[in-house]
Amino acid sequence: MNSVRLGEIVAALGGELRGDPAQAIARIAPLETAGGDAITFVAQAKLRTLLEASQAGAIVVAPSLVAAAPNDRSLVVTDDPYxxxxxxxxWWAQRLRPVPPAGVHPSAYVAPDAQVAASAVIGPMAVVESGAVIGERVQLGAHCVVGAGSRVGADSVMHPRVTIAAGCSVGERCVFQSGAVIGADGFGIAxxxxxxxRIEQLGGVRIGNDVDIGANTCVDRGALEDTVLEDGVKLDNQIQIGHNCHIGAHTVMAACVGIAGSTKVGRNVMIGGAAMIQGHIEIVDGVTVSASTMxxxxxxxxxxxxxxxxxxxxxxxEKNAVTLRNLYALRERVRALEKAQKKE
Amino acid sequence: MNSVRLGEIVAALGGELRGDPAQAIARIAPLETAGGDAITFVAQAKLRTLLEASQAGAIVVAPSLVAAAPNDRSLVVTDDPYxxxxxxxxWWAQRLRPVPPAGVHPSAYVAPDAQVAASAVIGPMAVVESGAVIGERVQLGAHCVVGAGSRVGADSVMHPRVTIAAGCSVGERCVFQSGAVIGADGFGIAxxxxxxxRIEQLGGVRIGNDVDIGANTCVDRGALEDTVLEDGVKLDNQIQIGHNCHIGAHTVMAACVGIAGSTKVGRNVMIGGAAMIQGHIEIVDGVTVSASTMxxxxxxxxxxxxxxxxxxxxxxxEKNAVTLRNLYALRERVRALEKAQKKE
Amino acid sequence: MNSVRLGEIVAALGGELRGDPAQAIARIAPLETAGGDAITFVAQAKLRTLLEASQAGAIVVAPSLVAAAPNDRSLVVTDDPYxxxxxxxxWWAQRLRPVPPAGVHPSAYVAPDAQVAASAVIGPMAVVESGAVIGERVQLGAHCVVGAGSRVGADSVMHPRVTIAAGCSVGERCVFQSGAVIGADGFGIAxxxxxxxRIEQLGGVRIGNDVDIGANTCVDRGALEDTVLEDGVKLDNQIQIGHNCHIGAHTVMAACVGIAGSTKVGRNVMIGGAAMIQGHIEIVDGVTVSASTMxxxxxxxxxxxxxxxxxxxxxxxEKNAVTLRNLYALRERVRALEKAQKKE
Structure with a gap:
């Protein structure tokens, strides 16, 4: 973890530097714990007090908070510090985690008729089945499986042990975490x-560009048509997307959400952790569903x-819950009281 | 996806054909979107309007709805269209997805003393540990693991990356989806x-015939005796079955259900998505538990x-929730009002 | 499953034996079903009736319950039977499940610069990436992945298909179940x-000694600093621990719990199944959260x-739920009644 110069950061990412471009930055750290070798940021005016006390070597800050920053710190002034x-x-991750060299690990299995771009990285024990297509600069981690006829678009990164079943497509610049299962059979029974x-699931999964999928999250294949995640959808861990769901662009879901089959979720929807969504319903663009909400x-x-x-x-x-089981009766009692009162 | 003749379908599956057996069918499609090259079905009388407007080339329909179908469409009349x-x-899936040729993929590892039927398919990187028994025509997908001494019955299909721990048994004609974990240690601590x-879990998991298990679903091994899923149980994705549960035949659970240890669920029970069931209780045959119900x-x-x-x-x-936290007090207030009223 | 002598058990584990040390014990069994060849235990006074009727060959029992045990059974008297x-x-598991011979399975892949202790067991198809360190007597099951630079401490057991991402550390004597994912990227987006x-997650996961992690449970890596599980934490299956959480020593969580990011959970906390904990909050030592509680x-x-x-x-x-949606209004009606009453 060798350090960088502050000037390198600003050269790469912009912002107005108020300080010494040669200053060494060894890490990115939270506002509260950042020391003199760290760069930090402050995005909320309510953190002004923390900002005033910060020991950080450099601070990314909005113009409106510049005055609150300690005088002797380097600042990077920018409109949107977050x-x-x-x-x-x-930028930091690219420095620290160099892309492994292109090529297929000797322990991987690539079917003879699969197409793997020369610039792709296929990790140890990965399996690319018949007719699958792996795009330019794709990284398949150890133990990934890409099923027959599936496609993974350019620059997508599959962390170790991602499973993409047969007949699915994944767009470009996607990142899937370990344990994700794309294209398991939807739950269809008569x-x-x-x-x-059993109702065999004959559709697939179609995933757009810039979609992120969390660890152990499942997106089921459609029954007859495809399950669809549009561009920019961001799914956290342990989420379940049922067959034939259609999730609109840039919609985001926190961990442990479940969405039953055939539900249509609009664009820019935000769904809190562990929320559960019934099947065969519609949620329009821009809705927010709170955590743990059914x-x-x-x-x-x-x-x-x-x-x-x-x-x-x-x-x-316990006392409230017992009363809740008789809530309707309580309402009837209030009604009776109201009626009696009126008569008086 | 070459097409079939309508007559082939009826020859294979029965039903009364009213139309041209030579008619080409290229796909199965939902009632709303089926075009002239598709076969569809209608199972509910309330869909009569959609049926009347359907563009499908052929429609599977109950006798009671024949009159509502457009005159110029081919019909397959049957008592239970669903x-x-x-x-x-x-039938369609069998056409489209030919069984891979029998045999052990060169990249798989089969322990010398495991028994694998000659007709079984062992996929790339699969692992069959010591003493395991793999039945006739079983398909183990890529990266499946069958632990020491475990058995998988004839005609069962394990999708890629299913893990069956040591000492478990799986019946015939089962289908398990990717990421399923059978026989992890139950959660026992003193x-x-x-x-x-730690309380070591010395039991196993015993799974009947025709059981389906969804992606990333877990069925834990028993503490002293076995966890049991009887014949025909159908589990969706991301379900958790605790140690020593006993799930009756033909019981079905939607995704994200959790059942704590030692609970006995009867036969033909239906459990909605994300329902949570306490441990050490009993649910009798034929119960329905709604989604998200604890x-x-x-x-x-x-x-x-x-x-x-x-x-x-x-x-x-928010207003209702705040009131709910004082619901018992509200009931006391109603009681006081009633008392006062009686005195009058 | 050859049997042991009762005397061997007492020699190994202590307790006061009242009975024949040569008595054969073939299994451990629950109080209700234990037969003459089994040893069982009773830990709760409320099970006295079951104890009186037990057919077990030997019973582990507290001094206070000795009198209730059938006269002709062997007893092992100890203060804490559970x-x-x-x-x-x-002790039983060690007998039944001999540790596999040390060494790296020929089908595993160990990066040239990884360090694997000579006494460790690396299972079929396991992957140990560059710079990883595997301690003495560690067991990595089939299909485990240990990422670049990660460490697994002595005597830890990873069941088949555990994934530990790069830059994480696991202590000694830990047991992780199949499908666990340690160090997936936390869910950070701006x-x-x-x-x-995407906000790249630059922290890791730091796990203490004697930590157990269940099947398909996820512990995300930190955004800037580490996610931490202290010594003795016990996590059941399908749990989600968000980035930057800090879980105190000996805290225990039942299955399907979710904890959002940056939450601090104290020591000796008990969290029931499917409970969901908001992010950025604190739960102090010794708290109990009931199952399914948000x-x-x-x-x-x-x-x-x-x-x-x-x-x-x-x-x-349904009747109560409808009323609940108007609970605040109901309270207002009660308030109006009270007001009217006061006027009288």
Missing amino acids: LYFARLTQ PTQGRWE VMHSLRKKGVYTAIFPVDEHASW | LYFARLTQ PTQGRWE VMHSLRKKGVYTAIFPVDEHASW | LYFARLTQ PTQGRWE VMHSLRKKGVYTAIFPVDEHASW
């Missing part, structure tokens, strides 16, 4: 005489939607 | 002096059980 | 013009916290 920070992490008949019906109006039982000390919860 | 559709997808002592106690009577906080706009939710 | 049982399972910019704010006082919608028959739930 975005600057994001790009700084990308009842018959007290048991279940959505039972379509949300056709932009807004924030919530359904969380408020946490409480157990004894207090 | 079941017919399920079988049609199976407290001692502010820390936890079941804290045994359900000893057939019926539908639900526990969902109703979703609302956030501001409205 | 702990004794835990250690008995460990909004910009209707889409999302924690939206810091819990700064030791105690038991719960938030569960009580399950009910669907029709009853």
Whole structure:
């Protein structure tokens, strides 16, 4: 982890430098813990007090907060410090994690009729099955599987142990984390005489560009048509996307979300962790669903939607929960009281 | 995706054909989007309007809906169109996805004392450990692991990257999706002096015939005896079955369900997505548990059980949630009012 | 599964033997089902009736329950029978599951500059990447991946298909179940013009000694600093630990829990299955969170916290749920009644 010069950062990412371009930066650190060898950032005015006390060697800051920064620190002034920070992490990661040399690891298996770009990196024990197409500069980590006839677009990075089933397509510049499963069979069964008949899932999964998928997240293949994630969708870990869902561009979901089959989620939707979305409904563009919220019906109006039982000390919860089981009866009692009062 | 003749479908699957057996069918499609080259089905009377407007080349339909179908379409009349559709997808999948040739892929590892049927397909990088038994026509996908002494019954299909730990048994005609973990250690710990002592899990997992298990679903091994899934159980993705659970035949669970240890679930139970079931309880045959419902106690009577906080706009939710934290007090106030009223 | 002599058990694990040391014990079994060839235990006074009726050949029992045991059974008297049982399972497992011979399986890939202790066991198809360090007597199961520069401490056991990403460290005597993913990228994104910019995750994961991690559980790497699990943490299956969380020693979580990023959980905390914990909050030492509870704010006082919608028959739930959506209004009506009453 050799250090860089502050001037190199500004040369690469822009911003107005107020300080010495030769200053050494050894790390990126949070505002509270950054020392003299670190660069940090402050994106919220409410952090002004932390900013004033910061020991960071250099601070990325918005024009409005420049005055609050300690006098003797280097500053990088930019309109959107959080975005600057994001790009700084990308630049930093490229320095620290050089792309492995192109080529197929000797322990990998690539089917004879698969197409792997010469610039791609195929890791140890990876499997690329018949007819699959791996684009330029793709990185398949150890133990990845790309099924028959599937495609992974240029510059996408599959961390170790990502499984893409047969007949799926992944766009460019996607990043999938370990354990993700793309294209498992959707859950289709038909009842018959007290048991279940399997409905084979004949569709695939179609994933756009710049889509990120978290660890152990599953996106099921469609029953007849494709499950679709549009460009820029960002999924955290342990998410379940049912068959035939259609997720609009730049929609983001925190960990542990589940979306049942055939639901259509719009663009720029934000879904909090562990929210659960019913199947066969629609959520329009720009909706926010709070964490742990169960959505039972379509949300056709932009807004924030919530359904969380408020946490409480157990004894207090218990008394309220018992009452809740008789809530309708309580309402009837209030109604009776109101009626009696009116009569008086 | 070469097309078939309508007559081939009816020859294979039955039903009464009203139309030209030579008609070409290129795909199976949903009622709304099926074109002239597609076969579709309609299983619900409430879809009559869609049926009347359908552009499908052929329609699988119940006798009661024949009159509503457009005059110029081919029909396949059958008592249970949904079941017919399920079988049609199976027949179609067999056409499109030929079974790979039998044999062990050169990159797989099969322990010298494992038994693999000559008709089985062992995929790239798969591992079959010591003493394991792989039945006739079993397909193990890439990166599957079958642990020491475990058995996989005839005609079962393990998609890529299924892990079956040591000492487990899987029946015939099962289908497991990628990332499934069968036989991980159950969660057993004993407290001692502010820390936890591990309880080794000495049981296994016993899975019947025709069981389907979804992607990244886990079924833990038993502590002393076996965890059991009876015949025909169907589990969707990301499900957690704790140690020593016993799941009755033909019970079905949607994605993200969790069942804590030692719970007994009856036959033909239906559990909605993300429902959570307490440990050491019993759910009798034929119960339905709604999605996202937490079941804290045994359900000893057939019926539908639900526990969902109703979703609302956030501001409205917030006012109700605050009130909910004082619900018991509200009931006391109503009681006081009633008392006062009685005195009058 | 050859049997042991009762005397061997007591010699290894202690306790006061009342019975014949030469008695053969073929299995450990639950109190209800244990036969004459089995040893069982009883840890709770409320199980006295089961104890009186037990058919077990030998019973581990506390001094206070000795009198309730059938006269003709062998007893092992010990102060903490549950702990004794835990250690008995460990002793039993060591007998039944001999450690595989040390060495690297020929099908595994170990990078030339990785360090693998001579006493370690590296299973089939496992991958140990550049600069990784594998300690003494570590067992890496089939298909495990240890990323570049990561460390696994002595005596830790990784079941088949555990993935540890680059730059993480795992302590000694840890046990991770199949499908666990340690060090996937945390979910960091910055909004910009209707889409999302990736924040590279530059921290790692630091895991102490004696930590157990369940199947398909994910622990994300930190954004800038490390995600930390202290000594003795026990995580069940399908858990999600977000980036920069800090989990205190001997804290235990049942399956399907989710903890969002940057949350600090104290020591000896117990979190029930499927509980969800908001990000950027703090839970102090010794707190218990009930199953399926969503924690939206810091819990700064030791105690038991719960938030569960009580399950009910669907029709009853529906009436209560509708009323709940108007609960605040109901409170206003009660308030109006109270006001009217006061006026009288």
